[in-house]
Amino acid sequence: MSDKVRFELVSPERLLLARDVDMVVVPGSEGHFGVLPGHAPLIATMRPGVIEVYEGQTVVDRLFVAGGMVEVTEASCIVLAEDALNLKDVNRGDAEARAKAAREDLSLARDEAERLSAERKIAEAEALLQAVA
Structure with missing residues (x-):
């Protein structure tokens, strides 16, 4: 068993990030969870929030995701994000x-469909505001 987790962040358009890391913390629908080497297999949904990528004890990347799915195996954590932004590239004004x-x-x-879509975008925007605060 490796002492690293292969982390991949994929958006509908492209592979955004792929590298070996010490730990990933994901905003699951039921709450945040950490992924370390040897994690039990898991498939989960994500809510809008921040993925934290660790090297040692240090967070090296903070990535905002608008939601999506995550697949975890003993050796990998693959995030299929609806939308993703590196928080280094976002300011409060954005x-x-x-x-x-x-x-x-x-x-x-x-209509109802447009209302539901707008409410989802509001929830995502509010989560992004909290992330950049």
């Missing part, structure tokens, strides 16, 4: 603009 646009979309919703 997050506030997303939240404002999502609230405007809600006010303009013409």
Whole structure:
């Protein structure tokens, strides 16, 4: 068994990150969970939140995901994200603009499907605001 976990972050468009790390903390739908080498196999859904990537005891990357799925094996953690952003590339103004646009979309919703989509975008934007705070 390796002393590292292979972490891959995949968006619908491309592979965003792939490397061996010491630990990954994922925002699961039921709460955050950590993935270390030798983890029990698991498939879970994610809520909007931050993935923390560790090298030793240090967080080396903080990545915002809008939700998605995660597959964990003894040797890997593969995240299939609906949308992902490196928090190094996002500032508070960007997050506030997303939240404002999502609230405007809600006010303009013409049917139930548009309302639900806007509410989901608001939840994602609020999670992003918390992440950059």
